[in-house]
Amino acid sequence: MPIISTLGLAGGQGKTTVALMLGRYLGRLGIPVLFIDADPQSSLTAFLGIDLQQNQPTLLEVITLSDSKLSAVDAIVQVPPTTEKPIVDNSNLFLIPADDGLEAANYKLAAGGMSLFALRQRLEPLEREFGAIIIDPPPERSHLAQTALGAADKWLIPAEASTKGVQSLVRTLALIEEFKSALPGRELLGVVPFRAKxxxxxxxxxxxxxxxxxxxxxxxxxxxxxxxxxxxxxxxIDKQVSPTDLGAGHLEYPIEQIIQKLKLSLAPKYQKLIKL
Ligand SMILES: Nc1ncnc2c1ncn2[C@@H]1O[C@H](COP(=O)(O)OP(=O)(O)O)[C@@H](O)[C@H]1O
Ligand SMILES: [Mg+2]
Incomplete structure (x- = not known):
């Protein structure tokens, strides 16, 4: 099962949008997807329409508590169906959510000294449950960004089609270069120019x-x-659906291309669902 993370060391590069639309597309094909919101800004949690209950564990607890205190499974919430048209059932979509308290995970990760591997270890027991895991990291060079990098097998770099986007790409490639030797077998799937005009x-x-x-x-x-x-x-994003649900499936061609690239890393039963 692939663990995919978008990466990008600036805001507004399309990390959350690409993670979201990729997961929605896979879910629509019938593949169970676990999203992980690793950004304290928690855009992904909001974009999926999740209102956190008071006692809901988030990625903070998954990172900071040991297995004996909290299993990662206990932090998973099911994404609810839309209540307004277009109706989308979201039955294959799951999330380990975030809120702004996730910032505190950076201190715990820094103290532990194992940021690169901390999240990956916690995800191991979940691997059989999902067809894919998709992580949405924060935009800065934090320990949370490192733990997202190290948890994933496949990296995707969305970058705005602008000068800022080129700079973000340069910095993100440098981040990968820095940690690559500690992370054998990982693959950079590619760069997705975002908001091309x-x-x-x-x-x-x-x-x-x-x-x-x-x-x-x-x-x-x-x-x-x-x-x-x-x-x-x-x-x-506002209606909590995909361009396809709004009759604009052609806009999702870049997402289909990513799915083609991922196909062989999916379990055979899920590969069969991809008829692109
Ligand atoms: N195709 C698009 N064209 C224009 N704006 C978009 C498009 N897709 C997403 N956006 C907007 O761009 C903003 C930034 O994208 P986002 O994915 O949140 O970036 P990041 O996660 O890298 O900070 C989103 O809030 C969204 O409203
Ligand atoms: Mg984001």
Whole structure:
């Protein structure tokens, strides 16, 4: 079962959007997905429409408590169906949520000195339960970002098609370079340019020059299809659905391409569900 993490050392790069839409797509295909919100800003928890109950354990407890005190399973919540149209059942979607208290996990991880492996260890007992695990990390070089990096087998770097996006990509590749030797067998699936702007049949100058710069920095073979700048994505996030549910499935081509790349790492019974 693949554990996938989006990565990116700046806000607004598409980490949460790509994690969310990838998981929603896999869930729609019939594959059970566990999302892990590893960002104290907890956008993923909000985008999935989860209101935390007072006593609900979050990723903070998963990271800070030992197995004997809390099993990671106890922190999993089921994503509820939408209550307004379009109705989406979300029955394959699960989440280990976050709230702003997750920030405190950074101190615990720093003190433990094993950030790279702490989350991965906690996820081991869950591997049989899900077809994929998708982690959404914070935007800065924190211990939480390190634990997300080390927990995943597959990394995806969304980066805004802008100067800021190119800078974020450079810093994110440097982060991977720094820890790569401690993490054998992991794979960078690729770079997803985010919010690419097109006018008619042409990308804008900034879009084409930044995607070109990304290709130079990361290598052309790592470049994946771009996600178009589109209000449909924002509407889909607001309505807690996917562009496909809003009749704009073509916007999800970049997500399909990622799923093609992941296909062989899925269990055979889930590979059969992918008919793209
Ligand atoms: N295709 C898109 N076009 C324009 N805006 C988008 C698109 N997809 C998502 N957004 C908006 O971009 C914002 C930032 O994306 P997000 O995935 O939260 O970035 P990150 O997790 O890297 O901080 C989101 O709040 C969302 O509203
Ligand atoms: Mg985010």
């Amino acid at each position: 097109w006018v008619g049949r042409q990308p804008t100058k900034i879009t084409s020059s930044s995607i070109e710069a990304m290709s130079t920095v990361a290598g052309a073979d790592l470049m994946l299809s771009h996600i178009l700048e589109s209000d449909v994505f924002k509407q889909a």
